[in-house]
Amino acid sequence: MVRPHFTRTFLTSCIGAALTVGTIGSANADEVPTFDGELSGFEYAYPVERFEFSSQGQDMQMAYLDVAPDEGSANGRTVVLMHGKNFCAGTWEGTIEVLTGAGYRVIAPDQVGFCKSTKPEHYQFSFHQLAANTHALLEALGVDEVTAMGHSMGGMLATRFALMYPEQTEQLVMVNPIGLEDWKALGVPYQSIDDAYQTELEKTAEGIRAYQESTYYVDTWEPEYDRWVEMLAGMYAGEDGELVAWNQALTSDMVFTQPVVHEFGELQMPTLLLIGEKDNTAIGKAQAPEDVQKTLGHYDVLGEQAAEAIPQATLIEFPELGHSPQIQAPERFHEELLKGLEEQ
Numbered sequence: 001m002v003r004p005h006f007t008r009t010f011l012t013s014c015i016g017a018a019l020t021v022g023t024i025g026s027a028n029a030d031e032v033p034t035f036d037g038e039l040s041g042f043e044y045a046y047p048v049e050r051f052e053f054s055s056q057g058q059d060m061q062m063a064y065l066d067v068a069p070d071e072g073s074a075n076g077r078t079v080v081l082m083h084g085k086n087f088c089a090g091t092w093e094g095t096i097e098v099l100t101g102a103g104y105r106v107i108a109p110d111q112v113g114f115c116k117s118t119k120p121e122h123y124q125f126s127f128h129q130l131a132a133n134t135h136a137l138l139e140a141l142g143v144d145e146v147t148a149m150g151h152s153m154g155g156m157l158a159t160r161f162a163l164m165y166p167e168q169t170e171q172l173v174m175v176n177p178i179g180l181e182d183w184k185a186l187g188v189p190y191q192s193i194d195d196a197y198q199t200e201l202e203k204t205a206e207g208i209r210a211y212q213e214s215t216y217y218v219d220t221w222e223p224e225y226d227r228w229v230e231m232l233a234g235m236y237a238g239e240d241g242e243l244v245a246w247n248q249a250l251t252s253d254m255v256f257t258q259p260v261v262h263e264f265g266e267l268q269m270p271t272l273l274l275i276g277e278k279d280n281t282a283i284g285k286a287q288a289p290e291d292v293q294k295t296l297g298h299y300d301v302l303g304e305q306a307a308e309a310i311p312q313a314t315l316i317e318f319p320e321l322g323h324s325p326q327i328q329a330p331e332r333f334h335e336e337l338l339k340g341l342e343e344q
Contacts (some may be wrong), residue, residue: 032234056129062118066106069101076269077147079149160260178255218276256284267310275300
C-alpha cells in the first residue's frame, strides 16, 4: 500500500498558511487522546479487516467490519452500513449487535477519506466513486444482494448506491440522512475547499461536543457519547491532523455540490426512512443569510417530503429525537428498524 505524504509545504503552496494542528483539542488538550490518520489505537467493537484496491491511479485500502449473524440465527440477508461524515464504521456498534442477533450479516466499511481508511492527498471525491468502491468491496466478498443502510452523509451515499446498483439493492434504509434538501438551490452560499479546510483545522473537542449535544442528542448528553467526540477530535489533534482536515474539506464539498434529493423518484426498491424530528442539520447553514437559515433543516417536514417523493417509502418518525436516534434511543430505534426490515 502506498501511503500519501501530506506536508505543511504542500498546504502552504496550495492554500496559504496553515493553522497549527496543536490548537485542535479540548479546553485541556492533555485530556484528548490523539490518533494518526488511520485512527490507529482507537478500537472498534469488532475485528477490522482491510480491502486493498486501486482507485484513480492510487493504491487504497478500505477498513471494514464483516460480522456474521449469531450462531443458529442466520436469515440469509446482508446489511451494508454506511457511516456519516462525522462518524465511522465503529460508531455502528450498537446497530451491528442488534442486526447480527436478529440473523443478519453486517458489513460496515470506513469509506476512503474517513476513519481507518486511506486519506488521499488528491482524490476526486464523489458519491458515485464511494458507491463504486463499496460495490467493489462487496464483489470481493462475494455478496450479491444487500440492504443498503446509511446514516447522515451515509444516507446520501446509500441512495447513490441504490441508484447505481438497483439489482443489488433489495432494500434501502436511511437514518436521518442529510441531503433531503438542496442547500445551494435554497440560498446557501458556496464555501471554497480552501476556506472549508481552514474551518476544519479550527475544530476542537469542545466544539465537536457542543455541536453533537445540540444537533445529535437534542441538548442532552450521556457519558458514552464522549467516546465518539474523542474519536473525531483525536484524529484532528494527531500527527496527520492536517491530512484529516483536508479530506474532511474535500468531502464537505462533495456533500454540498452533489445532491441526491432530485432523484428520489427514481428509487425502485422499498425504502425505510427513520427520522429523528428534532434534527436541524443543514450543510452551510451558518454561512447563509439569516432569513435562509430559518428555512433549513426542518426534519419534521423533510422526512414527510422524502416519503412522498420516494415511490415505495415507509416513514418512521421519532418526534423527540435528534440526528442520531440509533445512539440516543437505541432500544426504541432498533425495535422500529427490525420491524421495518422484516416488513419490507
